[in-house]
Amino acid sequence: MSWSIEFLPFVPWPVLWIVAGIGVALLALLFWRARRGAVLRLLAFAMLMLALANPHLKQEDREPLNDIVTVVIDDSQSQTIAGRTKRTEEVRKGLEERLKTVPDLDVRFVRSTSTVADSDRDGTMLFSDLGQALADVPPDRLAGVIMITDGEVHDVPGSASALGFDAPVHALLTGKEGEFDRRLEVTAAPRFGIVGSNQSIEVKVTETKPGETDIATLTITHQGQASKTKTVRVGETVEIPVEIDHAGPNIVEIETDTAPGELTTINNRALLTVEGVRENLRVLLVSGEPMAGERTWRNMLKSDAAVDLVHFTILRPPEKQDGTPINQLSLIAFPTRELFQEKLDQFDLIIFDRYQRRGVLPLLYLENVARYVERGGAVLVSSGDDYASALSLYRTPLGQILPAVPSGRVIEKPFKPALTVLGGKHPVTSELPGARGGANGDEPTWGRWFRVVDVSPQDGEVLMKGADDKPLLVIGERGKGRVALLLSDHAWLWARGYDGGGPYSDLLRRLAHWLMKEPELEEETLKATSKGQTLIIERRSIEDEVEPVTVTTPSGEEETVTLDKGERGIWRKTMTVDEQGVYRVSSGELASIVTVGKANTRELAAVTATDGPLGPILEETGGGAFWLGREAGEASDLPRLAMIRSGHVMHGGDWLGLHKRDAYHVKGVRLFPLFTGFLALALLLGLLAATWFREGH
Template structure:
C-alpha cells in the first residue's frame, strides 16, 4: 500500500512568503495597468522563485495493514467458584477463543484475573488498563469480559476505543444471605456493655418461602456461642460485655439457609481491646521516707489511675503537746475504705507500713478476704517489717508469701533475677539484668546496688529476684482468686535517682502492679499469636514457667487441624512461625489454653456481593458502546459492526474492525533541483524581456 503526498520546507517563514507574494501581485497589477506585454511571463518567473523558496517535495509512503486485537478477560476470582460459574467460564472462554481465532486478520489477547492480595478483591479494571497500555489503541477492535460483574476497582476501567462486552456468569434466580457489621468499637471497657451495629441482608431473587428470621450466634474468644433469633433486613444493635483485658475476638455466625449461594459471608469477626475504665489504687504509707514519692510518681503518671493515698504523718506515740484538733481537720474515712468500699479497689499497696494500732485487726482480716475474693496486695517492706509492728503480726500473715526472720541487711547488694525470674513475665527481659551467677557480674554492665533488705524465710510463693546473701527479694504468689507480691526492700527509689547506674525501677514496679491486676500480657501461662501485618503469617507464642512446651494444635475455618511444634527462643518463651492457607478464624489450643486468631476478614471481600450483575461495570460498558449478556441464555456469536452502531443483541455481540496500518518505508524527493528552478525562472524572465523588446520596436 503506497501513498503520495506533497510536503513543504520553506527557507523562510510562511509569513514572509505571503508578504512577498502580495508584493508580486501588486507589481503584476501595475504591469497590466501600464499595458506591458510580458507581464504574464514575469508573473510566472516570480511564481517560480516563490516555489523554489518554499521547496516542495514529493513524499512516498510504503505501508502494510495490521491485524485487529481483541482482549478476552476471564475472571478466576473466588466468587467465580460459586455454583457452576467455573464451568460456565471454561465453556465460554473456549468458545469465544475459537471464534476469534477463526476470524481473519484478528489476534487474541488473553487476560486471567484471580484474587488480588491483601483482600483487595477482583481488580478487573487494573488488569484491563495494563493490557490496553501494552497495545496500540488503533488496533483494538473490542474487549470481551467473562465475569460475575463484581469488579472492585471499576473506577480504574480504561476508556476503551472499541466495544466492551461483559458476559455474565451465574443465574437470574441466584440469591444469598449475608451478615454485615455496620459499626463496632475498637475497644471496650471491661465489665461495661458495648454496642455493635449489624444487619442481616438478603440479596438477589429471594424465594418467597425463604425464612424471614435468622439464627445469629455470638462467641467471644472461641467460647461456647450464644444464639439469638434476629429479623432479616433490620438494623440490629447488640450489647456485649468484655470480661478481660487485652484483645477480645468476637465472632458472629449466621446459620446457613438452604438454597443460598454461599455461607462464606455468613461470618464476621470483630477484634476489640478490653481496657479498664479507671484503675483504683489505694496506697497505704507508713512514716514518710525517700521512696514514698516514687510510688506517687508511678501511680500519678498514669491518667487512668485513681489514687487514694492513706498515710501516717504523726504516729500515736509521738507526744509534742499539739492538740489533736489542730492536727486533723477531718477524720480519715478508714471504715469506708477498708470495709465498705474495699472491693472497689483494684490494688492495695502497703509502703513501709507499720501496724501501730491505727487500723484495727478486723480491717486487716477484711483485706485478707478481699485478696481471696480476687483483689491484689503489694507490700513494699522496710525495717518495720522485721519488728513487732510488722504486717506479719496482723491477719495479713495468712496471705503473705514469706515470713520475716527479724534480720535486716544494711549493706550494699545487687538485686538479680533468679532462674525462675528469667522466665517470669514480671522480671523476664528487664534491660541490664545481671546474671544469675554472681561470678559473672563483670562480663557486662548491670543494675545499680541497693543498700537495705529484710531477710525472709518460709517462702511459699515464687521467688523471682534475690538480694543480699541470696535472700529472697521479690516473692509473688496467688491466694484464692487474688494475688500478693512482697518486695523485701524499700530501696527501689535508688534506681530512680540513678544511684550506681540506676535500673528499670518504673518498669519493674509497673509490671508488678499490672501482674497483680491480672493483665493478660503478664500472665505466666499464656498462649497468643503475633500477626504479621499484610500477610497470613503469624508467630505462635507460648509463655510458660515450665522448661518444655508441647505442640500447638491449629484448627482452621474449614475444620481441618494442624499440629505445630514450638521451640524455646527465650527463657520461658516458646515460638513457632506459621502461615495460614487462607484468611479466616483460627483456633490455637495447647492443653487447657486456647486462643482465637483472626487473619484478615472472616468473610473475604470476594463474598461481600455474590450476585452476578452488570451494574458495577455499566458505566464502562455504556462509554464504549458495548453490552451486557448473560451466559445462561447461551454463548453469543461474534459479529463485525461499524463504529457507532449497536454492538450487542439477542444471541450476538459485536467487535469493530480498526483497519490500522503501519509505515514500512518513506521516500522524499524534491519536485525540481535548485538549479532547475533557477534556469526556469531565468528563461521566463528572458522571454518576458524579448517579448517586451519586440513590442517596442514594432511601435517605433
C-alpha cells in the first residue's frame, strides 16, 4: 500500500498557471508598494489556487513485479571451435543457478544462431535477436542483459540510446585473451573463364598477431590435377594462376599450412568455382556422297549461334571422269593439308557424314584425326551403307578409334529407333521427348527409319538400337577424346516429319555436345544446389549403384550421406543444414561445391575472442566484459551478481550488477479530497474578510 498527493484541477493546467502568474505579479506589486493587507491577500490567493488545484490524498494497492534479466547465448558458427560450445553450456548452467538465487528476478534465455534462413543475415546478430526477445518486456522492468559470446558480434548499435532501454549490458567471453589464428583470405577471384585460358586468383594469408615466422605454404588443388605448393609471405597478396581446362565448374581448393598455436584451421582453406565457358565451338563437317539428308547436319549446326561451322561436301570423287573442265568443278580447292594437318587441333568437333575412302583424304590425314581424338578431340561418324562397304572409314587408320566393327551387312526394313537400357539412363538420350520408356520395351512415339548397318560394338556403349535390336548409336572414349557412331543415314526422315517425325535436333545436338564434353551431358556427375537451409545433392550415373557422398561443412566437419535412387540414372538427397558458407560434396573422383547463405561469411572471417566490438556499448551502459576462456568454463569462474538501485558503473573486477527496478502493478486506487467543501469555503471567505477588514483600518 502507498500514499501520495494527487491534484485534479477544476480548470486545465495551462489556465491555472496563467491565473497564478497574474496573481503573483499583482502581489509583487502590492509588496513593492508596501500596501497594508498584502500578506493576507497572499494567503487568500494561495487558498484560491489550492481550491482550484483540487488536491487529493491517493491510496494505492500495489503488487510488486519481478525484475527481468535477459541472457543472450551466442550459438553462431564461431562458437563451435576451440571447445567454446561446451564452455558456453557450462557457463549458461552456472549462470542459471546463480540467477535462481536472486529473489524477485525472472530470467529469459535467448539463443542466437548465424542461421541461413534469412539471406540478408550475415554474421553474429545478438542485438537483433535481443530486440525481438524484448518486444514484450517493459523497459522499467529490465534489470540487465548478459551475453555469453566470443565477442565477435556484427550488429552492435552505435550508441546506447538505440537499445531502447536503460539497463547494463554485460559480456561473458568464452574465449581467451590474446588468441592466435591464421586464415586464408581470397581478395579477388573470377567467376567465369574461357576454356583453355588461365585465370588468376588473388589470396592473402593473414594472422591476428605476428607469429614466429612470416612464411606460409599454400597447397593448390585443381580438380582432376596433382596438387601444387607455393611459399608466400604472411600479409602479402599473391596471384594463383588457374587453368580453365574444361567447360562448366572448375573447382579450385587452396589451403595454407597450420601455424603453431593456431586457434583453428577451419578458415585456412578456400574452395572456389570458376565456370568454364567455351568460345564459339568450331566444327568441321565433311560430307561424302550426296543424299537427301545431306543438309540435316548443316542446318542443325548453322542454327546454333555458338557454333562456327566449316563445311565441305565432296561432290565429285577423283575417280569420276566426265569431261567437266577443272575450273568448273569447285570455286575453291579443298584445303586438305591446311585442315587436317596444320589446323586440325583448332576444331572442337569433326563430323564425317556418309564419308568413305575415295582418295580425297590421304590415309596420313585420317591418322592425324585418330591422334587428334587421342589427345582430346571429338569425332562423330554419321554413316549409311558406306560404313559396311570395302571403302568404309573403319578400313582406314580411323578404325582404331571407332567403337563398332562392321559386318558388311546392311539391314533395310522399317523400324522405330529405341533406347537401350543404358540409353534410358545416359544424359544424351534419356531426356529425348517421345521415348516413352523405350528402354523398358515400350514403343516410342517417333517415326520410323528404314536402314541400319550391322556392326559389333568394340569397346563402346550402345545407347540406341534399330531393326532386329541391332546397335544404332554407339559412343566411346578414346584416350582423352570421344567418338560416336550413328549407324543409319535416315535421321533426315525425322527432320522432314515423315511418319510423325522425331527429335532429330535434340538427338544430334545433345550428341555433339556430349562429344565436346559439355558438363550437363556427362554420364557421371555430382551436383549440389541450395535453397534456404536446404542442401540438394544430385548424382547422375549409368551404373546400377553409386558410392555414398561425403559432405564437408564450412567448419570442416564431414558427414557421409547415402543417396536415394530415382529414375533415369539419377540419385538424389535433400538435407537440412545449419551452417552458413561453402559446402563441399564428393564421391570418388567427383566433387562439387555449393554456397549456403553467404559465401564469404563474416562468421569464419575472424574467430579469435575479443571485447573490442562490444567495448563501447558496455562502457556506455555501465556493463563489463569478463573473460571465462579457461580450459573448462566452471561456474566458479563466473562473477558475483549484485542488485543495485542506482549507479552508472555496474561492474567490478569480480562482480556484475543488475538494476533493482522496484516495478509494481496497481491493483486499486482510493482518492480522499483535501481542500473542498464548507471548510475550504469558510477558510477562503475568512481570509478575504480579514483582508477587507485590515485594509479598511
